[in-house]
Amino acid sequence: MSNKLFRIEVIQAEFDQLYNKYNDAFDVQTSGKVHILYYMSDGLLYSLWKYAYAQRLSRKSLLSLFDLVPLEGVEMFTIFYFIERLKELDVEIEGIHFSEKIYKSYCPHEHKALVEYIEKKPDDIFSKSLNNLFRNKATFEDINGIFGAEEILPNNLKFNLKGLIEFTEFSPNPSDKNLQPVRHYIENYIKAFIEDLLSSHELNNFYKFDRQKEIFLNNIKHDVNDYGLRFVFRQGKEVCVPKRTMVSIGEDKGYLFIHTLVALETLHLYQVGDIMIVDMDTPPEKQTNDYKIKIYGTEKLQREIDSIKFDNLVQDNKSRRPIPSIANDPPIHKIEIVSGRLKVDGLKESLDKISHTKKETDKPKFPYKLPAGTTWEAITMKFENNENIYIQVKQYKHTASYKELGLVGRGKNPNPSELWAFLKVLSQVNGELTIKDTQAKDKYKKQKELLAKALQSYFSLDYDPFYPYHSSTEKQGNSYKIKITLIPLQSNNSKCTTAAEEDDDLGVEEYLKEQAPQVNEE
Amino acid sequence: MTPENKFNKNVLYVLNKIKERSLYTKTGALLEYWVLFDFLDGSGETPLPKDEIAILEKLEEWGAIKIKMSAWEYE
Numbered sequence: 275m276s277n278k279l280f281r282i283e284v285i286q287a288e289f290d291q292l293y294n295k296y297n298d299a300f301d302v303q304t305s306g307k308v309h310i311l312y313y314m315s316d317g318l319l320y321s322l323w324k325y326a327y328a329q330r331l332s333r334k335s336l337l338s339l340f341d342l343v344p345l346e347g348v349e350m351f352t353i354f355y356f357i358e359r360l361k362e363l364d365v366e367i368e369g370i371h372f373s374e375k376i377y378k379s380y381c382p383h384e385h386k387a388l389v390e391y392i393e394k395k396p397d398d399i400f401s402k403s404l405n406n407l408f409r410n411k412a413t414f415e416d417i418n419g420i421f422g423a424e425e426i427l428p429n430n431l432k433f434n435l436k437g438l439i440e441f442t443e444f445s446p447n448p449s450d451k452n453l454q455p456v457r458h459y460i461e462n463y464i465k466a467f468i469e470d471l472l473s474s475h476e477l478n479n480f481y482k483f484d485r486q487k488e489i490f491l492n493n494i495k496h497d498v499n500d501y502g503l504r505f506v507f508r509q510g511k512e513v514c515v516p517k518r519t520m521v522s523i524g525e526d527k528g529y530l531f532i533h534t535l536v537a538l539e540t541l542h543l544y545q546v547g548d549i550m551i552v553d554m555d556t557p558p559e560k561q562t563n564d565y566k567i568k569i570y571g572t573e574k575l576q577r578e579i580d581s582i583k584f585d586n587l588v589q590d591n592k593s594r595r596p597i598p599s600i601a602n603d604p605p606i607h608k609i610e611i612v613s614g615r616l617k618v619d620g621l622k623e624s625l626d627k628i629s630h631t632k633k634e635t636d637k638p639k640f641p642y643k644l645p646a647g648t649t650w651e652a653i654t655m656k657f658e659n660n661e662n663i664y665i666q667v668k669q670y671k672h673t674a675s676y677k678e679l680g681l682v683g684r685g686k687n688p689n690p691s692e693l694w695a696f697l698k699v700l701s702q703v704n705g706e707l708t709i710k711d712t713q714a715k716d717k718y719k720k721q722k723e724l725l726a727k728a729l730q731s732y733f734s735l736d737y738d739p740f741y742p743y744h745s746s747t748e749k750q751g752n753s754y755k756i757k758i759t760l761i762p763l764q765s766n767n768s769k770c771t772t773a774a775e776e777d778d779d780l781g782v783e784e785y786l787k788e789q790a791p792q793v794n795e796e
Numbered sequence: 797m798t799p800e801n802k803f804n805k806n807v808l809y810v811l812n813k814i815k816e817r818s819l820y821t822k823t824g825a826l827l828e829y830w831v832l833f834d835f836l837d838g839s840g841e842t843p844l845p846k847d848e849i850a851i852l853e854k855l856e857e858w859g860a861i862k863i864k865m866s867a868w869e870y871e
Contacts, residue, residue, distance in 0.1 A: 276869060278831045279869055280830075280865070282864065283827070284818060285826060285859055292855070292860045504798065
């Protein structure tokens with residue numbers, strides 16, 4: 275036999291850094307296994323955290339799988355990953371409850387499709403597990419058999435099990451055996467997150483914790499300043515990330531909202547009372563697509579907020595303002611005394627300019643000052659009738675007329691302009707217009723630009739309310755897609771649609787047919 | 797255990813072994829690191845000798861150590 279000897283020089287600084295990273299990130303205590311911690315998705319942390327602290331975060335007598343679905347991702351997959359992680363931690367959900375009768379009455383099509391599948395393939399694990407669930411005798415293995423079976427399911431079922439997710443309920447008070455390992459895992463994980471010790475499997479960069487914290491505090495500081503230490507914070511899918519080379523408002527994958535929310539609670543800046551996406555007390559048409567979080571802040575939070583001196587976003591915008599060169603400086607005006615009167619060169623032109631500027635600032639604005647970082651996606655507009663639109667931006671609500679929005683036609687008795695009709699059209703096609711005809715495209719392009727300008731002026735937001743025309747991550751194909759959520763006039767039932775058609779003074783239907791017959795056929 | 801977890805566990809094993817040896821090594825001297833082929837504990841808790849050598853090379857690649865010399869020693 276032989277052994278091999280190495281003589282090694284240790285590069286101390288690099289070695290220590292590596293040693294600390296591996297040593298600290300290993301969670302030796304959890305179930306005795308040794309494993310390094312990798313970043314998990316924000317959505318998965320949401321599911322695990324809400325499961326582990328359901329009593330406090332949900333306060334429901336029965337928790338549904340749907341309560342654990344995060345804002346992003348496909349429901350089926352998020353539940354699959356959640357169950358996979360529970361299995362890794364050797365944990366099971368307890369007290370599973372399912373009422374086939376209620377499920378069938380609310381989701382008849384989904385139920386029918388599943389029953390047909392069971393009849394066709396009765397020996398599948400999926401079918402057997404589903405049978406147990408329908409008989410209200412499902413175990414955690416059955417839940418795994420159902421939501422872990424996406425590979426064998428046809429597409430029409432795979433992505434359409436929302437009802438099952440919604441009506442599969444379980445106990446929010448599991449025994450310690452099925453609770454403590456998850457809590458312990460989250461505690462260690464968040465500790466590693468705070469200390470920047472997590473690694474990434476993929477080629478993703480995540481901001482270090484200090485940066486995450488800075489972004490988070492920047493986003494809640496207006497709420498703290500306006501409402502004090504107890505408030506409801508809303509976080510949509512997109513977030514404004516200040517202090518970048520370019521101030522970008524949009525989805526930033528480097529920022530982990532749920533991670534930071536949990537971490538700052540761990541650091542005793544606040545306690546989270548409730549977290550939800552669907553607010554059961556709000557009617558469906560008024561639901562907003564965001565996390566709604568009850569925050570009970572501490573003095574420490576107040577101190578942290580007070581220490582933020584500037585709104586970085588505003589600061590950045592200012593710093594990017596071009597510095598006028600000497601050549602662009604306004605000319606020096608001479609003052610002369612002519613026949614006892616002061617004559618100032620350029621005074622008339624300057625006054626004209628001021629009066630013009632005044633006209634711009636006099637334009638009606640949304641009556642509430644929107645917090646820095648408000649995005650178009652946070653705005654919902656619902657047509658109330660042919661002249662008024664209801665606007666909601668976070669907690670701010672207002673009904674505006676087409677006149678207030680500046681969407682007025684020409685003439686002595688101004689009617690709603692073509693732009694108002696365009697906005698209405700957009701609301702009826704789910705905010706997205708696909709145009710194939712070149713001539714129509716040019717017309718829409720102009721209208722899109724004018725509408726964008728009017729909305730930017732009204733809401734005082736300085737970037738485009740439309741996604742880029744060409745394909746992007748937010749949409750497929752070439753189209754005009756508005757970032758605002760638009761709800762058409764009485765959109766939710768066909769009877770109302772008919773009424774709306776009868777009431778179509780603006781000729782929206784005609785507009786659609788005449789100008790772009792090839793527009794979305796919806 | 798996933799391949800990543802197993803690899804990370806073995807990296808930590810090697811790092812610990814270097815750290816321990818460095819405590820016994822005179823300041824400024826090169827550290828002696830033995831990879832034992834004639835001792836297999838069979839518990840699965842220690843890396844295979846070939847994996848241990850591969851990790852030493854990885855640590856060199858990551859800039860944490862420099863391998864100045866390596867030699868086989870036969871009985």
